[in-house]
Amino acid sequence: MTTTLRAIRAALLVPLALLLAGAAPAAHATAGHGLPGNWLRLAVTRGDAHGVLLLCDPPQGHAHAADACRQLAAAGGDIGRIPRRAGAMCPMLYAPVTASAYGAWDGRRVDYRHAFSNSCVMGAETGAVFDLSG
Template sequence: MSLGIRVVSAAVGGLAVLGTAAPAQAQPADDVGPSAVTLTVAKGDSLDSSTDQRTVLLVCAPVQGGTHPNPAGACAEIAAAGGDFEKLRGHPERFCPMIYEPVTLAADGVWNGQQVNYRQTFANQCQADNRSTTVFHF
């Protein structure tokens, strides 16, 4: 079992035990498994070389919660993309400056019971914001 799945499994189990970590919401009937990911925004070309990172836990099923500031919005955005982080769309019409200050976005965990590992580096925060309106905003 990979470290990411163990961390997410422990986090989901911990939320179930705590009960007060986040308000519970009903899971949609079409979900087929647990959905919980750790999301990271890192300044730099990669997670390994970054010294400035922010990471949150987003749990979407069986309950919504975690440490993400807007779990309902983030879960809805990922669901609209079919759980495919490559298909997330934020502000695609916004033009960004040509300044190189790389930002790496990452997601690790499970979505509907399937393992998720997403990494993408953008030239700057504006371009990273074009990927998502809620998921990577924390």
């Protein structure tokens, strides 16, 4: 990575880290969190940790927000109840990722954390929810 790209990345990560750090206490207090409707703070951890704030009323903040919100609505906000993607074939490659989410869904607190053997398995089991790619 060039020095310029590192500088740009560092300049973008600092405000993001401050924003996320400031949002964390509010995310756990579902009553009075200040965000309307259903929302989840999502993260996939591998190497460089990053995350997004998925808002579902209306869907935004996520590359696949509409799909993720639709899948979450069908599962009642329970990520573990999202049906496994039919026909998903993942390599038997061990490259672990941990998916986590906390927030509020229909007034209930959501606190989800699960380790998957690789990102393909994670996508097959959680649909669009943790597909944070742009």
